[in-house]
Every structure is written in C-alpha cells, then in structure tokens.
Amino acid sequence: MVKDSQSQNPGFSGLGIAPTLLETLAKLKYTDPTPIQQQAIPIAIQGKDVVGIAQTGTGKTLAFGIPMIQRLHQIKGRGLVVLPTRELAVQVDEALRKIGTDLGLRTAVLIGGVSMYSQIKAIGRDPHIIIATPGRLNDHIQQKLVRLDGVKIVVLDEADRMLDMGFAPQIQKIFHVLPKERQMMLFSATMPPEIMKMATAQMKLPLRVEVAPSGTTSERVTQEFFILPKDAKIRLLEKLLQQYLGTTLIFTRTKHGAKRLTVDIKDMGHTAAEIHSNRSVSQRREALEGFKSGKYRVLVATDIASRGIDVTGIELVINFDLPVDAEDYVHRIGRTARAGKGGHAISLVTPEQRSQLRGIERLIKKAVPISKLPMDLPPGRAPKFVPRDVSPFSTRQPRPQFGRSRHGGQARPGGSRFRRR
Numbered sequence: 001m002v003k004d005s006q007s008q009n010p011g012f013s014g015l016g017i018a019p020t021l022l023e024t025l026a027k028l029k030y031t032d033p034t035p036i037q038q039q040a041i042p043i044a045i046q047g048k049d050v051v052g053i054a055q056t057g058t059g060k061t062l063a064f065g066i067p068m069i070q071r072l073h074q075i076k077g078r079g080l081v082v083l084p085t086r087e088l089a090v091q092v093d094e095a096l097r098k099i100g101t102d103l104g105l106r107t108a109v110l111i112g113g114v115s116m117y118s119q120i121k122a123i124g125r126d127p128h129i130i131i132a133t134p135g136r137l138n139d140h141i142q143q144k145l146v147r148l149d150g151v152k153i154v155v156l157d158e159a160d161r162m163l164d165m166g167f168a169p170q171i172q173k174i175f176h177v178l179p180k181e182r183q184m185m186l187f188s189a190t191m192p193p194e195i196m197k198m199a200t201a202q203m204k205l206p207l208r209v210e211v212a213p214s215g216t217t218s219e220r221v222t223q224e225f226f227i228l229p230k231d232a233k234i235r236l237l238e239k240l241l242q243q244y245l246g247t248t249l250i251f252t253r254t255k256h257g258a259k260r261l262t263v264d265i266k267d268m269g270h271t272a273a274e275i276h277s278n279r280s281v282s283q284r285r286e287a288l289e290g291f292k293s294g295k296y297r298v299l300v301a302t303d304i305a306s307r308g309i310d311v312t313g314i315e316l317v318i319n320f321d322l323p324v325d326a327e328d329y330v331h332r333i334g335r336t337a338r339a340g341k342g343g344h345a346i347s348l349v350t351p352e353q354r355s356q357l358r359g360i361e362r363l364i365k366k367a368v369p370i371s372k373l374p375m376d377l378p379p380g381r382a383p384k385f386v387p388r389d390v391s392p393f394s395t396r397q398p399r400p401q402f403g404r405s406r407h408g409g410q411a412r413p414g415g416s417r418f419r420r421r
Contacts, residue, residue, distance in 0.1 A: 011032060015038065017066060021069065025099065028099070034058050041063060041067055043207050048207055054189065060157070065095060068155065093109045106126065110131070148177050189327075221334070223368055224347070250265075253302070259276070261320060272298040273286075273296040315336065
C-alpha cells in the first residue's frame with residue numbers, strides 16, 4: 001500500500017509525464033497535483049494495476065486520465081472507462097478531451113437517454129477512449145456495434161456506486177469480452193469488501209493508493225445536523241436559503257420529492273432546477289449547465305447526481321432527506337469543498353432516523369454536530385387554495401368536499417384543497 005506523501009509537492013514535472021502533456025497541463029493552469037494524482041500517476045504510467053481511494057473532489061479523473069492518454073499514445077491501443085451515471089460520463093469526457101486535445105484524442109461516450117445513431121457514428125470514428133455506463137455499453141456489445149478486444153487499459157470509476165445501483169452482472173459481462181492482458185485501474189471514495197473482491201479477481205497484483213481512509217470526509221467541509229419533525233423541514237429550508245446566499249445543492253431521496261421541492265423553492269423566490277431519472281438527458285444537461293453558469297442558484301437532485309456533479313464553488317450542500325446508504329453521505333457532501341475550496345453541509349434528520357445518523361458517524365469515525373433549531377423559523381406558508389372557513393395556519397382539517405368543486409370539475413370524495421407539500 002502506498003501512503004500519502006508528506007514531502008513538498010514537486011509539481012507534475014516529477015511524475016514521469018510526457019513533455020507534450022506537461023505543456024497542456026501548464027496551459028490549463030494545472031500546476032500542483034493533488035495527493036491522489038501525485039501517488040497514482042507514476043505507478044499507472046508504468047502500466048501497473050492501481051486501486052485508488054480518495055475523497056470526492058480530489059482529482060481522480062486526472063489521476064487515471066493522464067496515464068491512460070500517455071500510455072495509449074505509446075502502445076496504440078484503446079482505453080475504456082466504465083462509470084455509473086450519465087452526468088459523470090459527460091464530465092469525464094470533457095476532462096479527458098481537455099488534456100488530450102494536442103495529441104489528437106478521440107473519444108466516444110456511450111450512455112442511455114441519447115440516440116444510438118450518434119453513438120454508432122462516434123464508434124465509427126475509431127475512438128482512442130470509450131467512456132460508458134454499464135447498461136448502454138452492454139447494449140452496444142450485444143448488438144455487435146462495438147468490440148472491446150483491442151482495449152489495453154480499463155478504468156472502473158466509482159465502482160462501489162455501480163454495485164449499489166445493481167450493475168454487478170453487467171460489469172461481469174463486460175469483463176467477459178475484455179482481453180485477459182490489460183491494465184486496470186479502479187478509483188472510488190469508498191472501498192467496501194465487494195469491490196476489493198472484484199479487484200482481486202480481475203487485477204494482477206494491484207497497488208493500493210490511499211490518500212485518505214475509506215469513508216473519510218474532506219477536512220474543508222464543515223458539517224451540521226438538525227433533528228426536527230418531517231413537517232418542519234420545508235420551513236427550516238426556507239430559513240437556510242435566506243441565511244446562506246451562495247450556490248446550493250439539495251439532495252432528496254426520491255425523484256418525486258425532488259420535483260415537489262423544486263416547486264417549493266421557486267415559490268420562495270429562488271431560481272431552481274432539478275436533476276433526477278425522470279428528466280431527459282437534455283433537461284439534465286440544461287439544469288447542470290444553468291447551475292454552473294449561475295442561471296439557477298439552487299439545484300435539487302437525487303443520488304443520481306451525488307457523484308456526477310463537478311462544479312467548483314458550491315457553497316452549501318443540504319441533505320433534505322438523508323441517504324439510504326451512509327456511503328452516499330460522503331459523496332453528497334463531497335460536492336462542496338472541491339478544488340481546495342471550503343464548503344458547508346447541512347443535513348435534516350427526523351427523530352426516527354437516529355439509527356441512520358449513527359451509521360454515518362460510524363462510517364466517518366466521528367460524532368456529528370447537532371445544531372439547535374432557529375427560534376424564528378418562518379411559519380408554514382398558506383396553500384394556494386384554502387377553504388373559506390379554514391385559516392391558513394389553523395390545525396383544524398377542512399371537511400370532506402363532495403360533488404362539484406368551485407373551480408369546476410368533479411371533486412374527489414374526502415379530497416382536501418390543501419396543496420400537498
């Protein structure tokens with residue numbers, strides 16, 4: 001196991017990187033490698049298998065991208081990057097093309113939600129690197145649209161997330177058609193036993209590069225937790241968005257929850273967009289680009305984005321709903337404090353979720369700070385349609401409405417005109 005070096009960072013010039021790539025890195029103003037880059041690049045450039053563990057936002061893409069591009073330029077093979085989400089695939093593609101432009105790098109991105117025709121055209125241009133999600137890559141393999149027998153370097157990025165999403169059988173199918181002789185790199189922020197079992201089966205004497213213990217959160221992220229009833233969450237969120245004025249990423253558990261919350265945030269007077277599996281690729285891309293450019297101050301997302309958003313300068317991450325898996329907490333809050341910057345993460349926890357809170361504490365190996373609720377929480381906002389005999393802040397429930405509603409149409413028996421929150 002290679003431990004994180006405490007010596008002074010010598011820059012990219014001391015890592016065995018070819019002069020052309022060094023010039024590109026200098027042009028892009030990449031001057032100092034991150035710890036994971038400093039440890040992994042020299043090993044990977046030698047063609048050795050690597051298991052890399054580092055917190056999110058620490059530069060894992062360049063840690064495998066620089067060696068892959070350099071080695072493919074030397075050995076004239078093809079590279080394959082397999083990762084869990086469309087958003088992550090697009091961002092990895094952008095990062096690789098940025099550093100490989102001067103070498104004439106060609107890539108193909110194979111993801112769901114995009115026409116097969118455009119992807120077939122990209123494959124026809126004989127790409128040096130294929131970047132793909134497991135499901136769509138298997139679609140191409142089954143239809144004999146792509147061959148992987150020429151792949152010399154394979155990268156599994158965020159492999160633990162792929163297993164969480166149920167991609168293990170599809171990953172095994174991909175391994176079945178890959179050549180036996182290949183270099184393999186596996187990178188993630190967490191490394192559960194299932195991943196190490198896969199690494200042992202598919203890699204030859206891999207070197208483990210760990211610059212932070214698995215499950216560690218960035219020291220630059222300050223964390224805060226509130227314990228409160230579920231029906232008070234929206235009021236606290238309104239208060240938090242008044243207190244923190246910067247770019248904010250909010251996570252919900254479900255896509256329907258994300259949709260409802262986005263409407264609520266817009267009603268508060270903030271610009272907001274949503275990313276979840278019910279949104280098309282173009283809608284998700286527009287939401288992410290709008291978030292990056294400042295068009296949207298708030299982005300509401302499900303865990304589909306917990307490892308697929310690479311935006312520098314996110315001031316605040318809010319877990320409106322706690323994630324099901326404690327590991328996803330690490331990835332969610334890793335969306336802030338990226339590229340050496342600081343950030344803050346706030347989680348809203350209901351009393352019945354205390355066991356999940358303990359799971360997070362066990363993973364990150366420290367007690368989390370519980371904050372007191374603000375005394376001046378804004379009252380619940382009035383619904384859009386309120387029965388005349390019921391006050392907006394009354395605890396009394398409106399009587400069931402039968403027959404025709406005053407807005408036209410047939411009212412549902414027992415239906416309330418209160419808008420669901």
